[in-house]
Amino acid sequence: MAMTVDPERSEVRALRKVGGWRGVRVLEIGCGDGRLTLRLARMGARVEAIDPDASLVRAARRALPLQHADRVRYRVAGAHRLPSGDGSFDRVVFSWSL
Amino acid sequence: MVHALTEARRVLRPDGLLLDVRPAAVHRRVHLVHGAETRLLGVMRERFLDERASDRAVAAVLRSGLFTRVSRSAYPCNRVARRFVDFRAWLEGFAALQDLPSHAWLLRRVERALEGVSGPARIVVSAPVDLWVLRNGLR
Numbered sequence: 001m002a003m004t005v006d007p008e009r010s011e012v013r014a015l016r017k018v019g020g021w022r023g024v025r026v027l028e029i030g031c032g033d034g035r036l037t038l039r040l041a042r043m044g045a046r047v048e049a050i051d052p053d054a055s056l057v058r059a060a061r062r063a064l065p066l067q068h069a070d071r072v073r074y075r076v077a078g079a080h081r082l083p084s085g086d087g088s089f090d091r092v093v094f095s096w097s098l
Numbered sequence: 099m100v101h102a103l104t105e106a107r108r109v110l111r112p113d114g115l116l117l118d119v120r121p122a123a124v125h126r127r128v129h130l131v132h133g134a135e136t137r138l139l140g141v142m143r144e145r146f147l148d149e150r151a152s153d154r155a156v157a158a159v160l161r162s163g164l165f166t167r168v169s170r171s172a173y174p175c176n177r178v179a180r181r182f183v184d185f186r187a188w189l190e191g192f193a194a195l196q197d198l199p200s201h202a203w204l205l206r207r208v209e210r211a212l213e214g215v216s217g218p219a220r221i222v223v224s225a226p227v228d229l230w231v232l233r234n235g236l237r
Contacts (some may be wrong), residue, residue, distance in 0.1 A: 002187075003177045003178060003185065003188050004177070004178045005175070006175050006177075008174070011173065013173070014229050015229075017171070018169075027106070029102070029106065079105060080101055080105060082105050082109050084109045087112065088109050088111075089109050089110055089111065090111055090115070091115045091116070092109065092116045092117070093119060094118045094119060094120070095119055096121065097120070098102065098120060098156075
């Protein structure tokens, strides 16, 4: 068992203060194993989540609950050449990755 | 980092928000929590080179007008281990990744503290996380 990050969910409370997330198109950069991705999806966001580490992206895909599968897409990519068109997202989140 | 922010701006809609979530440049504090007791065991010795570089990149894109600042806040973030082996794996990996000086002293201190308690205990690493919110500049 690894360490648990933010079991108190302070992160979710802080992100909710930014605004509503339901239906918001989000690009998450540096998703890692998808910890924050799932929190964004549970708040209703539609998330494209990228990370340059293919093994982490595989782990994130394996851990994606079925009920969020239509709102989350994981891709292997880095921040310096994003695989998305201009103006595609309402929000971009650097997830401990800038 | 400025290039990454510029690329992020490209894929954002004109008034979209960029959120930069990352650990603040504050030394992590390691506690042992046992029952109702919380004991500080040590304060880590990070260098914060990446954090400061990120702060400079954010400042640069604000100066250039690519983004406007909406807010900057911080929230507490704990990382919790219920087993020493998990804490050790995290600390050794983190220290290697960040090229930190040895934290063997902290491992010894945590191990000794765990030996001195009976029943379940938690090792808690605490540090604030910074949350920058920037708006895509309209020009």
